[in-house]
Amino acid sequence: MNFLELILKTRSYRRFDGQHQIERNTLEGLIELARCTPSAANMQPLKYILSCTPEWNQKIFFTLAWAGYLPDWPGPEEAEQPTGYIIILIDKSIRENSEIDVGIAAQTILLGATELGLGGCMLRSVNRKELRPLLDIPGHFIISLAIAIGKPVEKVVLGDVESGASIKYYRDSDQTHHVPKRKIGQLIYRIYS
Numbered sequence: 001m002n003f004l005e006l007i008l009k010t011r012s013y014r015r016f017d018g019q020h021q022i023e024r025n026t027l028e029g030l031i032e033l034a035r036c037t038p039s040a041a042n043m044q045p046l047k048y049i050l051s052c053t054p055e056w057n058q059k060i061f062f063t064l065a066w067a068g069y070l071p072d073w074p075g076p077e078e079a080e081q082p083t084g085y086i087i088i089l090i091d092k093s094i095r096e097n098s099e100i101d102v103g104i105a106a107q108t109i110l111l112g113a114t115e116l117g118l119g120g121c122m123l124r125s126v127n128r129k130e131l132r133p134l135l136d137i138p139g140h141f142i143i144s145l146a147i148a149i150g151k152p153v154e155k156v157v158l159g160d161v162e163s164g165a166s167i168k169y170y171r172d173s174d175q176t177h178h179v180p181k182r183k184i185g186q187l188i189y190r191i192y193s
């Protein structure tokens with residue numbers, strides 16, 4: 001897989017093979033990648049909670065909201081739920097304003113998952129009031145992002161979005177998940193060349 005292929009394959013997946021167990025070592029390997037990423041002032045304030053047991057996965061699952069643009073889809077059915085999770089925390093006692101660090105770490109984790117034949121989804125829609133006591137997360141940690149991990153069983157494809165058209169993702173009758181991306185001409189605001 002070249003770099004472009006890796007990027008293209010690293011999509012947000014929300015349906016997984018529920019039988020495909022994610023090992024603790026796999027999640028730890030993904031954190032090893034995140035450990036090597038840039039961090040503002042090299043403060044490295046991120047902490048991680050890893051889960052790969054059905055019991056804990058199930059508890060975390062119920063605190064997450066899936067695919068807001070698919071209002072008729074309540075999220076993956078039990079057989080297609082993620083088999084691992086990484087919760088990214090910001091340790092406020094080290095540095096509070098660290099959401100850029102989180103983004104860099106999260107995408108690195110997903111790229112690493114793709115390389116392993118896995119996939120996942122970042123989820124910002126987390127019921128933090130429920131998740132904090134559930135996982136006994138102390139107050140000096142911000143619950144920034146959850147990453148669901150598993151072996152994807154869905155097809156996700158990118159499409160071009162015309163100027164002014166909808167950027168909402170959708171599923172077709174084959175249940176292929178389509179993600180419209182703005183064309184490069186809409187992204188580059190100015191070029192000095």
Ligand SMILES: Cc1cc2nc3c(=O)[nH]c(=O)nc-3n(C[C@H](O)[C@H](O)[C@H](O)COP(=O)(O)O)c2cc1C
Nearest residue numbers: 010011012065066067068121122123124125169179
């Ligand atoms: C910061 C961030 C938060 C997100 N939160 C959610 C979420 O709460 N629930 C969800 O289903 N997807 C979530 N996503 C996934 C986006 O919906 C997804 O990235 C977008 O639809 C584009 O699809 P793609 O990742 O395949 O390019 C989030 C993505 C990012 C970057």
